[in-house]
Amino acid sequence: MIWNETKECMSRDEIETLQSKRLVKVVDRVYHNVEYYRKKMQELGLEPGDIHGIEDLHRLPFTTYEDLNATYPFGLAAVPNSELVRLQASSGTTGKPKIAVYTRRDIDIWSECAARCMTMAGITRDDIIQVGYGYGLFTGGLGAHYGAEYLGALVIPMSTGNTQKLVTMMVDCEATAIACTPSYLLHVAETLRDQGLLDKIKLRVALCGAEPWTDNMRNQVEEMLHIKAHDIYGLTEILGPGVATDCDHHTGLHIWEDHFLPEIIHPETGEQLGDGEGGELVITTLTKEGMPLLRYRTKDLTSLDKSRCECGRTMARIQRFKGRTDDMLIIRGVNVFPSQVEAALLTIDGTTPHYMMVVDRVNNEDTLEVQVEVEERFFSDEIRGLEELSRKIAKTLKLAIGLNAKIKLVEPNGLEHSEGKTKHVIDKRKLY
Ligand code: DLL
Numbered sequence: 001m002i003w004n005e006t007k008e009c010m011s012r013d014e015i016e017t018l019q020s021k022r023l024v025k026v027v028d029r030v031y032h033n034v035e036y037y038r039k040k041m042q043e044l045g046l047e048p049g050d051i052h053g054i055e056d057l058h059r060l061p062f063t064t065y066e067d068l069n070a071t072y073p074f075g076l077a078a079v080p081n082s083e084l085v086r087l088q089a090s091s092g093t094t095g096k097p098k099i100a101v102y103t104r105r106d107i108d109i110w111s112e113c114a115a116r117c118m119t120m121a122g123i124t125r126d127d128i129i130q131v132g133y134g135y136g137l138f139t140g141g142l143g144a145h146y147g148a149e150y151l152g153a154l155v156i157p158m159s160t161g162n163t164q165k166l167v168t169m170m171v172d173c174e175a176t177a178i179a180c181t182p183s184y185l186l187h188v189a190e191t192l193r194d195q196g197l198l199d200k201i202k203l204r205v206a207l208c209g210a211e212p213w214t215d216n217m218r219n220q221v222e223e224m225l226h227i228k229a230h231d232i233y234g235l236t237e238i239l240g241p242g243v244a245t246d247c248d249h250h251t252g253l254h255i256w257e258d259h260f261l262p263e264i265i266h267p268e269t270g271e272q273l274g275d276g277e278g279g280e281l282v283i284t285t286l287t288k289e290g291m292p293l294l295r296y297r298t299k300d301l302t303s304l305d306k307s308r309c310e311c312g313r314t315m316a317r318i319q320r321f322k323g324r325t326d327d328m329l330i331i332r333g334v335n336v337f338p339s340q341v342e343a344a345l346l347t348i349d350g351t352t353p354h355y356m357m358v359v360d361r362v363n364n365e366d367t368l369e370v371q372v373e374v375e376e377r378f379f380s381d382e383i384r385g386l387e388e389l390s391r392k393i394a395k396t397l398k399l400a401i402g403l404n405a406k407i408k409l410v411e412p413n414g415l416e417h418s419e420g421k422t423k424h425v426i427d428k429r430k431l432y
């Protein structure tokens with residue numbers, strides 16, 4: 001094991017000294033290895049020697065999604081391709097995914113961070129854990145998988161898409177832990193209940209994240225399944241799952257500050273805000289080799305609590321997320337931007353740019369209906385024309401956003417056309 005509890009309980013001074021040392025190093029590394037950062041720093045009249053520690057953090061440039069897009073795919077890599085061993089990605093606004101690349105050491109640190117989160121949730125090498133996040137470009141599956149293996153737990157790589165198999169194996173293999181999105185866990189719980197299997201499971205802990213959820217949802221799954229459920233946060237650009245998680249006290253998510261330097265800024269002015277003040281979470285990676293990021297703007301709205309937690313840990317706690325500064329939706333754990341739907345619709349002959357995404361939660365599963373205005377001729381045509389168009393739209397959207405959507409075709413002017421900022425999303429999900 002590379003970590004121990006002492007590290008998680010370092011004094012604030014010790015944490016900040018370590019962060020300062022690592023910040024100086026990472027700034028030097030990106031300045032010399034990433035042309036994009038060198039130029040950004042030069043524009044600000046900065047040289048690596050100007051950054052002495054975390055007190056100088058505010059002088060460094062931000063990194064945004066637009067920077068990732070401008071350097072897509074490998075422009076922010078700080079090592080040659082021969083040193084990279086993995087690429088992961090998640091949706092971006094324009095159809096260009098957000099890419100992250102990792103060296104072998106990055107994968108080791110990621111695994112350690114994910115394993116630390118599992119340890120905080122009480123998962124040990126004696127557990128049998130089902131990973132119910134998607135495997136592939138999405139970081140959830142592989143991130144949780146490597147973390148659990150690092151810990152020494154027995155991993156069942158279920159991935160998503162086959163709930164029946166998941167519940168059958170949960171019973172047969174006596175799984176004691178699960179990692180999946182909270183909404184999927186609720187769906188799994190209902191499936192177990194409907195099949196009369198609730199008293200046949202050995203599950204005792206769940207580690208859920210990738211989407212916002214509430215204490216009410218936590219209570220609901222904990223009561224239904226007689227387990228304890230923990231929250232895990234992360235994002236592709238920074239790592240994947242394993243950036244932060246909550247301890248048994250559930251008073252925020254401890255962020256691994258030895259690897260990630262968090263700040264809260266005012267989303268409009270960019271000004272650094274103090275402990276407890278609400279704003280946008282910004283993270284600087286302190287140890288990443290493949291794609292280190294300076295002051296990455298996560299667009300997640302929250303605040304930080306740096307006081308010592310009742311559990312004894314001193315690493316700052318990310319408070320409940322209040323939303324995002326952009327229009328990204330998370331549907332069944334998949335990140336979706338309305339602009340992706342719009343771009344996909346525009347490739348189909350006969351559609352118009354007027355559409356509405358209706359997101360709901362039925363039986364604890366997210367649903368997506370896309371209402372699209374189509375040209376008049378389809379309505380005067382045979383019904384087959386409409387059906388074909390619906391199928392085509394569903395297929396195109398599945399390719400573009402990775403989700404099955406119910407398609408509802410609407411006659412011209414059937415949707416509200418606003419004169420101001422057009423609304424393209426009705427999100428009926430209640431985070432109760
Ligand atoms: O969702 C990584 C992950 C996988 C985290 C599995 C936890 C478990 P992305 O697909 O890049 O990465 O999406 C990142 O999802 O900026 C948040 O808006 C949201 N998000 C992630 N975890 C949480 C959470 C993964 N626990 C984006 N609570 C982030 C609320 C979350 N929102």
